[in-house]
Structures are given as structure tokens and as C-alpha cells.
Amino acid sequence: WRLVPVALMLFLLSGCLGEENLTALDPKGPAAQWIYDNMLLSIAVMTFVSIVVFVIFFLVIFKFRRKDGDEELPKQVHGNTAMEITWTVIPIILLIILFIPTVTGTFDFHVNADPSEHEDAVYIKVTGHQYWWQFDYEEGFTAGQEVYIPAGEDVVFELNAEDVIHSFWVPALGGKIDNIPGVTNALTLNADEPGVYKGKCAELCGPSHALMDFKVIALERDEYDAWVEDMLAVEQEATAANAEAGYEAFQENACISCHAIGGQGMATGPALTNFGDRQTLAGVYDIDDDELLKEWIRDPQSLKQGNNMPAHPDISDEDLDAIVEYLRSLQVRGADQEY
Ligand code: CUA
Structure with a gap:
């Protein structure tokens, strides 16, 4: 019966995994892969710390528990320089292990998000509205709700908002960045393979925030080019x-x-x-x-x-x-x- 809450939690979470591609645990692009790798690294560090702490904890309460005939207080000690240095240095090392890839990766992605780094990349203006998404292409046409991109290429999304703060998030392709009225943010995503990737608004923006979904549709380059031409031709x-x-x-x-x-x-x-x-x-x-x-x-x-x-x-x-x-x-x- 102790497992009941765990089972209940797994049952509830299983609903989260059912949605197509709406997961950061199955990365489909380099940005998402980096996030996933860092998640695994921090879980590994946390697991190591938990194991060490719990092993010592149970060892101590077992080994030093009060036994029959123990009537007196044990010898009282305080201060142990060797142990204090040990439990200060180990966490510092663990933090450094987490710090280096997080900071270098964050700077890489910041640089990668800079549109001037991608002169030839597909460049799409994303505007968040209550409660829908507008995608303006450089070629001069506009798409709503579903954004088409070429697969296997860096695509620069320039993020803006019309009314309140929204947040552009495609979990399978990368992290989320806010769409803020009057501010221009940028995000570069790259889908490894053609496919449909589900996205969500990730910033509470009003009563229908939870319904502000969109899709990224990645096509092979030639299909994408044909789509652009067809969009331009529509009258x-x-x-x-x-x-x-x-x-x-x-x-x-x-x-x-x-x-x-x-x-x-x-x-x-x-x-x-x-x-x-x-x-x-x-x-x-x-x-x-x-x-x-x-x-x-x-x-x-x-x-x-x-x-x-x-x-x-x-x-x-x-x-x-x-x-x-x-x-x-x-x-x-x-x-x-x-x-
Ligand atoms: Cu837009 Cu939440």
C-alpha cells in the first residue's frame, strides 16, 4: 500500500507522455538533445548524492542504535576538520560538474540564437496573440497556428507578442523563450527529421492559455521550397x-x-x-x-x-x-x- 501514491503519480503522469511529441524526454533536435543530456547529468549527480547520503544514514542508525544494556550517554564529540573539508569539497566538485556544461551550453545557444550568425537561415517572425500564433515568413506571407520549416537546418524564430507575455515552446526541439510585447527575443531550432512537432504556449496568458497550442511541421528542403512557392501563389x-x-x-x-x-x-x-x-x-x-x-x-x-x-x-x-x-x-x- 505504500506504493499506492507512486502508482497514482505514474498513472497521472502517463497522460503527459501520451501526447504526440509533447515531451522533452525524446529529443528531436540539437537544442533539445543538449537539454536532455543536462537533465541526465543532473539526475546522475543527484542519484549519486542520494545513494551516498542514504547509505550513511541507514548505516549510522543501524550500527549506532541503542542496544540492550546501553544506559549511559555515548561519548559526545563535535568538530572534525577532515570530515568537514570532505563534505565541503565534494559538493563543490559536483556543482562544478553541473556548472560547466550549463554555462557553456547557455552561451552557445545565446550566440546561436543571434540572427546575424545565420545569414542564410530560414527566418520566421513569431507573434503570440491571445490565444493563437502568427508566423510571418521573409518571403512576405503569413501562416497561422502551424509553422512549416525545413528539416535538418537551423531556423531562426524572432519572438514577439501583440498583447501580453506568451512563451514559445516546442519540447521535442528545444527550450522555451518568452514572447514579450515590445521586446524581440530570438530562438534557433533545428529539427533532425521531417515530422510534426507539437508546441505550446508556456506562459500563463489568460483563461485560454492551456488551449494555445501550435505545431511545427518540418519538411524535406525541396518540399519546403515547394510549400513556400505555393503559399505565395495563393489568391x-x-x-x-x-x-x-x-x-x-x-x-x-x-x-x-x-x-x-x-x-x-x-x-x-x-x-x-x-x-x-x-x-x-x-x-x-x-x-x-x-x-x-x-x-x-x-x-x-x-x-x-x-x-x-x-x-x-x-x-x-x-x-x-x-x-x-x-x-x-x-x-x-x-x-x-x-x-
Ligand atoms: Cu499564450 Cu499562454
């Missing part, structure tokens, strides 16, 4: 040919006044240029559920409390259906692509 009208009624409803209901598509429209809300490729709705919900998408348009507060999208309680079912169809047609990579 509202061109894609609207598939779903003209939805395109019109999108304009009439003023969606376009917040959501940019193909470089047109305002960008106060997430760009929807490649909405049809998205893997989640609002960062966390099932993207394939039409009813959920309609519910989102009708009453966004019901799904993400405190977000800034206005409700559309009076929108007609006809318009909703058309808008959903239009949004689904906004594909750049195609919804059934392997990632």
Missing part, C-alpha cells in the same frame, strides 16, 4: 472558384476584415491561407468536425474563452455551410498529405 479569388458561395459569404460576413487569405485582408486574426491543410481547429480541436467549426464561427467563446473573435449568432445555416466548404478548399499542400 483569394483563385481558390474561391471551388466554393464561390462560401467566398462571398466570407466577404459579406466580414470574416475577411480579420482573417487574411493569400496576402489579402487584415491580419488581426489568424491567416487562413492554408486552412484546409490545418491539423487542428483553433490549435486544439478536431479539424474534421464540421459542426465544431460552425460552432466556432457562431460562438467562439464557447470553445476558447476570452479569445478576440466576435460571435456570429445570426449567421444563416446556408452561409455557415458555404463558409465551411470555402475554408476546406483553402489547401496548399492538400489535406491528405503525409507529414
